Amino acid sequence: MTLGTSIENRDVQNYIGGSWNSPSGSDGQEIVNPATGDAISHVTFSSQSDIDDAVQQGQQAFEEWRETPVEERIQPLFRLKQLLDEHQDEMARLLVKEHGKTFKEAKGELRRGIENVEVACGIPSMMQAGHLPNAAPDIDETAVRKPLGVFTAITPFNFPGMIPLWFLPYAVATGNAFILKPSERDPLTAQYLFDLVEEAGFPDGILQLVNGGPDTVNTLLEHEGIAGVSFVGSTPVAKHVYETAAANGKRVQAQGGAKNHIVVAESADLDFAAEQTVSSAFANSGQRCLANPVAVVVDEIYDKFADRVTDIASDLTVTNGLDDDAEMGPLITSEHQSRVEQYIQEGIDDGATLLVDGRTLETPEAGNFLRPTIFGDVDPSMSIAQEEIFGPVLALVRAEDFADALSIVNGSRFGNAASLFTDRGSDARQFRHTVEAGNLGVNTGTAAPMAFFHFGGWKDSFFGDLHAQGEDMIHFYTDKAVYIERWPDA
Ligand code: NAD
Secondary structure (H helix, E strand, O other), X not given: OXXXXXXXXXXXXEEEOOEEEOOOOOOEEEEEOOOOOOEEEEEEOOOXXXXXXXXXXXXXXXXXXXXXXXXXXXXXXXXXXXXXXXXXXXXXXXXHHHHOOOHHHHHHHHXXXXXXHHHHOOHHHHOOOEXXXXXXXXXXXXXXXXXXXXXXXXXXXOOOOOHHHHOHXXXXXXXXXXXXXXXXXXXXXXXXXXXXXXXXXXXXXXXEEOXXXXXXXXXXXXXXXXXXXXXXXXXXXXXXXXXXXXHOOOEEEEEOOOOOEEEEOOOOOHHHHHHHHHHHHHHHHHOOOOOOOEEEEXXXXXXHHHHHHHHHXXXXXXXXOOOOOOOXXXXXXXXXXXXXXXXXXXXXXXXXXXXXXXOOOOOOOOOOOOOOEEEEOOOOOOHHHHOOOOOOEEEEEEEOOHHHHHHHXXXXXXXXXXXXXXXXXXXXXXXXXXXXXXXXXXXXXXXXXXXXXXXXXXXXXXXXXXXXXXXXXXXXXXXXXXXXXXXOXX
C-alpha cells in the first residue's frame, strides 16, 4: 500500500496478519466530516471470524516475537517514530477531517503520541527486573519479566492519533502481539497509523487493526486467545469492559470519563488563570478527558475572574479546524451537539446564570458547531457541575474560601484531573495532599503527564490498577518470574 494516499477514497479496512482486508460483518456506518457534514468514508464492522483470524495470527506471531532479542524488537519502533515524524502534517490533516479539532491541536496530539514510541524504545533498560547473587548460601536469584501473548486496546474518538500510542509501542516492545480496535466514529487516523506500521517492518501478526463497534468489543472481551485489554472511553463502558474482561480471566485497565475542576485561589494571577481556564475548557471543543469544565473560584475574586473568562472565550474563532485562524472546531456528531445543547437547557432550568450562550452566536452554516458557553453561579449539585458533558460548556462555581473550594472538587464522583491557580506554596501543598484525582496541575490549566509518567484517573474515572503510559505499561504487559538457582560446583 502506498503511504496515506488512498485513505480518504477507500472504505475502512482491517490489517490482519500483514494484509489489508475489508471487515466481513454486516453492520457499519458512515464516517462524516464534522465540519462540513460530508461523508468521507465508510466503516463495516468486523465479524467473529475476522476477530478469530486476528487473534490466531497474533498468537502465531507471538511465539517467535517473544524469543526475538529485545534490541531487535525495538528497531521497527525507531523506524515507526521516524515515519510518524515525517508524515505528521499529512496525518494531522486527515485527523482534522474526521474528528474536527484544529490542525494545531491535531499536531499536538500526534506529538504526544510519538513521545510514547520514543519512551518504548527504551524497553531494554525499562524491562529489567533484578538479580541478587548469594541471595542464600550458594543460591543466586534473578527476577525476569515475560510477555503474555495477544493484547488488545479499545480506544475512543477524541484522540484517535494519540491514545492508540499510549499502548501499542509498549505492548510490542515487551514482546507481545497487539490488536487495536479504534473508535468507529473516526477510524481513518488508525488506517494511516497502520500504513506506517506496515512500512516500519514489524513481523506479520504482531500489530493488527480490527474495526467495529460494541459487538466487536464484546467479542474481543470474551475471546479466550486475548491475554489482556486496555480500554479508554466513557465510564459506563469502562465499567462494562472491566467487569467482562475480568470475568473472562484477562488483565484489564479501563480509563473512564471525567468532570475535572480548576480551583482559582485568591492569590492567583487572574489574567493567566483566565487564559488557561478558557484553553482547558474549550480546546478540542471540550471533548477531552483532561478538560476542566468546572472552575471553582474563591468569592473574593469571583466577579473579576468571571469577567475575564467571559471576554476571552467570546473572542475565540470557531470554524473548520483546517482554517488558519481556527481556535476551536466542531463537535464530533450532530447527535452529540444536541446532547450538549440539552445540558445547556438543563443549566438554565436549574437556575444557573447563562453568561455566554454558545447556541445563539454565529458559526459556520454546515457542521456541528457550538460556540463556547459559560454559566455563572452554578451550584455544585446541578447536572452541569456533576455530569460529563464533553462539550464547550464551562461552569463557574463560587467558593466561600480555599478549603470550601477543595471540598467542592472532592464532591465529584470522578477523579481524572484537577488544577490549581495560586501564588502560594502552602495552597499548592494542601491541594496536592487533599484532592482526590490522578493528574494534578499547579498553575497549569491541563494536567497532562509526559509519556514517561503514568496517565490515569481515580474514582469513576478509572477501573483497574496499572495506568497508561510509562512504567505502568511495562508491568501491565508482562508477568514476573523468579529463577532460584544453585550450582554447588561453581
Ligand atoms: P465510548 O465509551 O462511547 O467509546 C469508546 C470505545 O468503546 C469505542 O471504541 C467504542 O466502539 C466502544 N464502545 C462504545 N459503546 C460500547 C458498548 N456499549 N459496549 C462495548 N463497547 C462499546 O467513548 P467515546 O465517546 O468514544 O469517547 C469519549 C469518552 O472517553 C469520554 O467519556 C472521555 O472522558 C473518555 N476518555 C477518557 C480518557 C481517560 O484517560 N480517562 C481519555 C480519553 C477519553
